[in-house]
Amino acid sequence: MTDTRGRIHPRFVSIGANRIPAASDWDINSGFIAYGAGNVIALWRIDETEKSSSGVFATLKGHTDKxxxxxxLDGTPDSSSILLSGGVDKVLRVWKLVKPFTASDIPRYELLVQSPPHDGSIVDIAVERVGSKHSNGSSEDTEKKENGTIIASASADGSIKIWRLDASKEEEKVLTHLQTLTTKPKYFPLSIALAKLSSANKKDGVEAGERTEADVWVLAISGSSNSIQIFVGSTFEDKSDFALSATLTGHENWIRSLSFVREASTDDLLLATGSQDRYIRLWRVHRGTALPAQSAGSKMMIMGQALSNKAHRFSAGSGKQDYSITFEALLVGHEDWVYSASFRKDTTDGKIKLLTASADNSLSIWEADETSGIWVCTARMGEASGMKGSSTATGSTGGFWTGLWSPYGNNVVSFGKNGGWRRWNTSGEGEWVQKGAVAGHIRDVMGVSWEKEGKYLLSTSLDQSTRLYARWKSSKHRPFYEFSRPQIHGYDINSIVSISPTKFVSGADEKLMRVFGEPRGIAKMLEDLCGIQQADIDSLPDVASQPVLGLSNKAVNTAPEENGEGEENDQDAEGHAYPPFEDSLSRHTLWPEEEKLYGHGYEISTIGCSNAGDVIATACKASSISHAVIRMFETKTWRQLKPALEAHSLTVNRIAFSRDDTYMLSVGRDRQWTVFERVTEGLEEFGAPYKPMQVMAKAQTRVIFDGKWVPLEAGRAFVTAARDKTVKVWELQGKDWGCTETVKFEEPITAIDILDRVIDLDEGRFVVLAVGLESGAWSVYKAKVKEGGGIEGWGQWVEVDGYIAPAKAITQIAWKPSGEDKTFEVAISSEDSSVRIYEIQT
Known part of the structure; x- marks a missing residue:
């Protein structure tokens, strides 16, 4: 029976955004930001009052591909939060918030319904509610809700499907397919936008905004073409009749973003189109046969060039109302592709603003001048593109891939190619100040490692970066933040281990290990913002830099001003120090490389470090005995301790040292484990300090992924976990190690870790084991320590809710050392690109 007294809480989730402009949105109802992160949807909450913690609080699982x-969905009748998502798996999913945010628990979304699959990946979704309060601030006949919501989903196969969503109906009727459109000539759609056309006005005898026989919609579609196609149609109970009504030309390259807004003074629709030609064009959709006043002429002069202002006319609705679309303005200012354009209308004064994001590393806010009506750039965030290099080594962010407005318009956010977000806030007086945001890996996270005393956490990933997380002491809730990006590399990094408070070793696909030392600037920042003290801080190098096309971080001891890399912490306008923002993390927080360790012939698979920190053991991917060796290095001079240890015939997956370093355990793909025994007290002699003690061939029936030692208070024992869905306990019985217990699971176990101390509960003293599975699920087990030594009776102690667990296989689990008696923290890395920290309370 599960002991339910162990309570688990997610304290930190780090996960980067997919580099797709359409894969993020900000909810006007809940205030949450949702963004695609691999196969999951990350939910991010910003709380500027600091009454509760901010950051990513959950990831929604369901999609089987990116x-x-x-x-x-904005303006739902009951103000509930409904989320739509699409992916490379071709399916449209609808999620609903069923449990709001509380002080003791996180919000919970559940899958409401999913659509039949498209024939290609879903690339964009457009939504518009009948009788809703629009995200742009306008409102229309809010009492009319019976027709639900119209949804358009664009697919990579060149088709756009029209749906009706009504969350109040039974499951099979929640989502109704109305029509499928095909782009002609066929092109790859990149963006779609949907809006309700202006209805009949009062002089026609119908109230403005009132629905007559059927709702009339305008759908704009753009993509791998230099034109925008305008479809117009009505929606009925079970069908729609959208048809191509106009084709807007003028752009000179692919068009990546579309956005509609309704102008309060004229009831006209404005359409913004952002293109790879670096320009944003504005178009006006006007009702009536007469053209808008500013479009009466046939030509417009901008920047000395004559731009065509042809009126595109069409009729819509059962009454065949006349409409026109005319070119309104050309916005010039970006120096590279425009990825995103998003309108916002103020709910108080109806003022319209446009937010654009570009590959030139900038966000721009545009407004129409009150006197002349000319659109001008009123604010610009980010960097001038010429200030940055073109490679990751020199800190290029790769542009901003999206731009989102907060519900109240006082915040904007965007993310770059590293998957990290940036946020700016304004007090309403025109000045935008950068604030803290979230960041994370964008590919599989292969390993995590706590600093020896648990002061900070390191992670590494196939996205070729290593990251450092610590608690920010100045915040009320002491949340974890990313404080440094020590390694930005040119190879996928597979393993990482901390060997001292100021050093770590990582191994990558390049077949060698690299040793990194903490620079003085990072040490001072961690002392100022996290309260982490370093005894030898004055002996550390100032900063590190990485040359263009280089892989080695070089120590730099010149003055920061001369080097262009200051040590000052990021600050807001009031001078409050913040953890580093994304631009600083990617450029100014490298650690200098101290040593390279050679010897292996293939990609590094694992690195282990003794608890004393005096020796490391390493292994690489192998298919033969000669390459499946374990190489050892001492950490003072970094010389290799020969000979290499031969015991396995295939890749060694994990190396672990007993708590007193007397024994070393290795487990591998050959389904065996090996226990090595220490043969010298020190490393004065030139030779490997361990020799094989016992080899257990076929210890488990499938590949063994992990093995860890139990605390010494519980006796001499270790635990192994394998693809055969079992965890086995091995105890020292005389001179040999034997299996004393087997725990079975329903799926393969990919990672385990054992708490470094025995805990006291009402029922006795226990060893605690965290078990991670191939699906991303994980749980905590405990076993009672027997009076005469040894452990028995493994049983589940804490069952982890799947809602807060990773979505893919867990690659490593690490209990935080030196924790409190009643509270324990555990870090987990996963193939879903996340790093998560959980807190367990007894």
């Missing part, structure tokens, strides 16, 4: 489109 999430490529995310949209919230």
């Amino acid at each position: 999430v490529s489109a995310v949209r919230f």
